[in-house]
Amino acid sequence: MADSDAHKIAKAAKYAFENSQLIPASERVKALQEIRNVLDANKTEILEANKLDLQAARLEVEAGRMSESLMKRLDLGKGDKWDSMSQGISDVAGLPDPTGSVSYASELDDGLELYRVSCPIGVLLVIFEARPEVVVNIASLAIKSGNAAILKGGKESSRTTSLLSKAISTGLAKTSLPETYIQTVQTRAEVSSLLELDQYIDLVIPRGSNSLVRNIQNSTRIPVMGHADGLCSVFLDETADVEKAVRIVVDSKTDYPSACNAAENLIIHEAVLNTVWPTVARALLEANVTLLCDPASLEVVKSLPSPPKNLNAHVKLSEPSSYTTEHLSLTLSVITLSSLKSAIEFINAHSSHHTDSIVTESDESASMFCRGVDSAGTFVNASTRFADGFRYGFGTEVGISTGRIHARGPVGLEGLVTYKYMMRSKSQSGHIVGEFGTGKKRYKHEKIETNTVPF
Amino acid sequence: MADSDAHKIAKAAKYAFENSQLIPASERVKALQEIRNVLDANKTEILEANKLDLQAARLEVEAGRMSESLMKRLDLGKGDKWDSMSQGISDVAGLPDPTGSVSYASELDDGLELYRVSCPIGVLLVIFEARPEVVVNIASLAIKSGNAAILKGGKESSRTTSLLSKAISTGLAKTSLPETYIQTVQTRAEVSSLLELDQYIDLVIPRGSNSLVRNIQNSTRIPVMGHADGLCSVFLDETADVEKAVRIVVDSKTDYPSACNAAENLIIHEAVLNTVWPTVARALLEANVTLLCDPASLEVVKSLPSPPKNLNAHVKLSEPSSYTTEHLSLTLSVITLSSLKSAIEFINAHSSHHTDSIVTESDESASMFCRGVDSAGTFVNASTRFADGFRYGFGTEVGISTGRIHARGPVGLEGLVTYKYMMRSKSQSGHIVGEFGTGKKRYKHEKIETNTVPF
Numbered sequence: 001m002a003d004s005d006a007h008k009i010a011k012a013a014k015y016a017f018e019n020s021q022l023i024p025a026s027e028r029v030k031a032l033q034e035i036r037n038v039l040d041a042n043k044t045e046i047l048e049a050n051k052l053d054l055q056a057a058r059l060e061v062e063a064g065r066m067s068e069s070l071m072k073r074l075d076l077g078k079g080d081k082w083d084s085m086s087q088g089i090s091d092v093a094g095l096p097d098p099t100g101s102v103s104y105a106s107e108l109d110d111g112l113e114l115y116r117v118s119c120p121i122g123v124l125l126v127i128f129e130a131r132p133e134v135v136v137n138i139a140s141l142a143i144k145s146g147n148a149a150i151l152k153g154g155k156e157s158s159r160t161t162s163l164l165s166k167a168i169s170t171g172l173a174k175t176s177l178p179e180t181y182i183q184t185v186q187t188r189a190e191v192s193s194l195l196e197l198d199q200y201i202d203l204v205i206p207r208g209s210n211s212l213v214r215n216i217q218n219s220t221r222i223p224v225m226g227h228a229d230g231l232c233s234v235f236l237d238e239t240a241d242v243e244k245a246v247r248i249v250v251d252s253k254t255d256y257p258s259a260c261n262a263a264e265n266l267i268i269h270e271a272v273l274n275t276v277w278p279t280v281a282r283a284l285l286e287a288n289v290t291l292l293c294d295p296a297s298l299e300v301v302k303s304l305p306s307p308p309k310n311l312n313a314h315v316k317l318s319e320p321s322s323y324t325t326e327h328l329s330l331t332l333s334v335i336t337l338s339s340l341k342s343a344i345e346f347i348n349a350h351s352s353h354h355t356d357s358i359v360t361e362s363d364e365s366a367s368m369f370c371r372g373v374d375s376a377g378t379f380v381n382a383s384t385r386f387a388d389g390f391r392y393g394f395g396t397e398v399g400i401s402t403g404r405i406h407a408r409g410p411v412g413l414e415g416l417v418t419y420k421y422m423m424r425s426k427s428q429s430g431h432i433v434g435e436f437g438t439g440k441k442r443y444k445h446e447k448i449e450t451n452t453v454p455f
Numbered sequence: 456m457a458d459s460d461a462h463k464i465a466k467a468a469k470y471a472f473e474n475s476q477l478i479p480a481s482e483r484v485k486a487l488q489e490i491r492n493v494l495d496a497n498k499t500e501i502l503e504a505n506k507l508d509l510q511a512a513r514l515e516v517e518a519g520r521m522s523e524s525l526m527k528r529l530d531l532g533k534g535d536k537w538d539s540m541s542q543g544i545s546d547v548a549g550l551p552d553p554t555g556s557v558s559y560a561s562e563l564d565d566g567l568e569l570y571r572v573s574c575p576i577g578v579l580l581v582i583f584e585a586r587p588e589v590v591v592n593i594a595s596l597a598i599k600s601g602n603a604a605i606l607k608g609g610k611e612s613s614r615t616t617s618l619l620s621k622a623i624s625t626g627l628a629k630t631s632l633p634e635t636y637i638q639t640v641q642t643r644a645e646v647s648s649l650l651e652l653d654q655y656i657d658l659v660i661p662r663g664s665n666s667l668v669r670n671i672q673n674s675t676r677i678p679v680m681g682h683a684d685g686l687c688s689v690f691l692d693e694t695a696d697v698e699k700a701v702r703i704v705v706d707s708k709t710d711y712p713s714a715c716n717a718a719e720n721l722i723i724h725e726a727v728l729n730t731v732w733p734t735v736a737r738a739l740l741e742a743n744v745t746l747l748c749d750p751a752s753l754e755v756v757k758s759l760p761s762p763p764k765n766l767n768a769h770v771k772l773s774e775p776s777s778y779t780t781e782h783l784s785l786t787l788s789v790i791t792l793s794s795l796k797s798a799i800e801f802i803n804a805h806s807s808h809h810t811d812s813i814v815t816e817s818d819e820s821a822s823m824f825c826r827g828v829d830s831a832g833t834f835v836n837a838s839t840r841f842a843d844g845f846r847y848g849f850g851t852e853v854g855i856s857t858g859r860i861h862a863r864g865p866v867g868l869e870g871l872v873t874y875k876y877m878m879r880s881k882s883q884s885g886h887i888v889g890e891f892g893t894g895k896k897r898y899k900h901e902k903i904e905t906n907t908v909p910f
Contacts, residue, residue: 017829018799018800018803018827018829021826021827021829022823022826022827106847106848108841108846108847108848112837112841114847114848121859121860122829122859202859202860203859203860217676218676221672221673223678223858223860225860241885243884243885244884244885247884247885247887248885248886248887250887251887251888251889255887255888255889344473345473348473359885363910366879366910367910368477370877370908370910371476371477372473372476372477374472374473374476374577375875376875376876377875377876377877377878378875378876378877378878379877379878379879379880380877380878380879380880380910381879381880381882381885381886382567382878382879382880382885382886382887383885383886383887383888383889385887385888386563386567386878386886386888387876390898391563391888391891391898392561392563392569392876393561393563393569393898393900403678404576404577404657404658404873405576405657405658405678405680405860405861405873406860406861408873408874408875409875409876410876418859418860418863419863420830420831420832420833420863420864421831421832421833421842421847421864421865422825422832422833422834422835423832423833423834423835423837423841424821424834424835424836424837425834425835425836425837426836427836429698429699429702430696430698430699430702430703430814430836430837430838431703431836431837431838431841432702432703432705432706432710432837432838432840433706433710433838433840433841433846434706434710434838436846443845443846443848445848453825455818455821455822455825455835
């Protein structure tokens, strides 16, 4: 049953994508405006449904079957959540069109022109948990970039997301875009079936916990864009400035500990173990960070003059597994190493290739670190927390990818486009390959300066 | 056994890749020169080994266990094959370095700079069949782009490829690049084990038959770059010029019928069934092409005035499966449709999203076709055979991808690189995220004009 439903949905999505290719991009911007209007007009009704989701969730929390924090993420009425969701649609609508721009253009022969043009990927399958506003956020990104999408939210927010989806459909219906451009599915069985349909679905984007992402990566041949882990490190080089070290380590760890770009490991060059580390350790302890230390760094902390009150409770000996654990809390694993080279090797072996930062006054160390560390982000004297699509200036964030293929690091709208090659012959008799070769015509390969396709 | 060997090899490849990141790109160019020298110095010995492979293959052919054409592909001594393999190394060495170039640079705040820099992907697993020169070709591309690689050739050419691999190792040993930068494996069991090791291997590139590519796509979670099918179409629009139609259809079909960019389907707008099609059909029959026609196009061919001699042998009624068959020979499937829109839908449903061409005098039809057809290449009045990395001007071809993620269509060296973000704070106290936000600092996002990283 789920199989045939899923097949129908996926096929309809592909059909919608293909049919949308001849509709101008302006219609997609119009769709976003219509969706925002429908949402705002139905705000009361949607927030009522959201309250029912919250009530049901509260019972689950009381029965011990749901965490308090998950329940909180369901709440769409809290603070400025609704307004920022609604404003987000217009913000995405206002971004530059990621499709139709030329990244390579060449005249292969007199009158034979080649253009590499950005275009949507096709059909996206987006799977997320809990937070209901993600359905609107992702639908906006898909529509703006010209992709059809199939969305699956968490069952905990089903009353809310079903009304949000209805609003999206109603908005779409006011445009010439196909009705099945954005579809939603409700059950895990449908998702399992959809993950088999690589003839219709071109990219899977999981937004949620590590285990969600891992499960999906393990069960589909469709490319997956997402990050399985955020295990970031800060390295204090032998020339590290103490003020920079304190600011960057504390910010990387404490600014938002449950984010994927928060630091989980601190690596100390042994040359600064007795100079920089004591001040950094004290600052971390004062910020309520628990330290899992190797023997060398532990000894220094234990001998701090006028030790902080909470010392014994907050400083522990680390285990090997400490350095491969994504704490996502106010806990930091600390290790001492004897060189920049060892630090690079340690990071490459233990980090999740997300974002790693060096604190150093040496240009040479900075350069070595940035090239030697094999991560999506390699930073010098800056907090790992800067790894973010908005902070990078992309105007939005589709996600952060720890994959290396297609998109890496924070991903903006351009992560939702690919390219195609358009070629045009303007010659009297068209162009054929048989006219080129030894003793015949030769290719010109003359660069054409343009950002758009002229036909 | 194969499992632990494969693990060792994959781990060594990752280690080699990581260690090579601090070695300048000039050393990779030097490695290519050294490899060419070693190969040329050992030409006689390698060609002797190749003769043994050929002798063994001849016995297989005589016993009916190998095809004549596969045996021919093993021959490294034929014509200018050696010289072009050898020259190919220098050609790749001379291409621009695909790594280290900046595609996005932005000042996020005073003194906080972000650079998106191209860099190698990591460890490539390249699996190919029969033709022994591919080992040299692929090793050159991997080395030039800074990737470590594990290569697996066909067992039919094992004597040759083992000497070619030895030459590559000897060449590499004359540089500071790690010894395990390029490794070769011999058995299928090793490949099966390697396909499991996504913690070490970043991209799989199969070069060979469709069934090889399909098998690999079905048995790994590692991203695969390759094309499973080359099912290209030519569409004769209602405004098609007859001379262009003849030239483009004949070239697309007959220039190299076994290539993936050869046309397999011809779609005729019904408006030109009695005007353009008769001349095109006659030209195809004169070029010895067998036509699998739908009833409408068949009737026209059957009523050709002064019909070609071979008419009945070379014209047959098509079946539904004709239009999803990659003939790879002088056979063309022909169908008549009533509109450009139907042709676009037919291509999207039947072609392999590789390359499709329209013959038209209408700018509007050209534009609709190029946007509506969801393929890596959409051409106007040009042969599908132009879909090729060298013809596109990339200087080399890593392969042709029918995937949409990462690389699409003919892939040059840039298909072997990804990017990373490097960030540097030049401020007195480093940069932290906690200083930005409502009532605090705002991001500048000011574009930096540069192609290289200044540190």
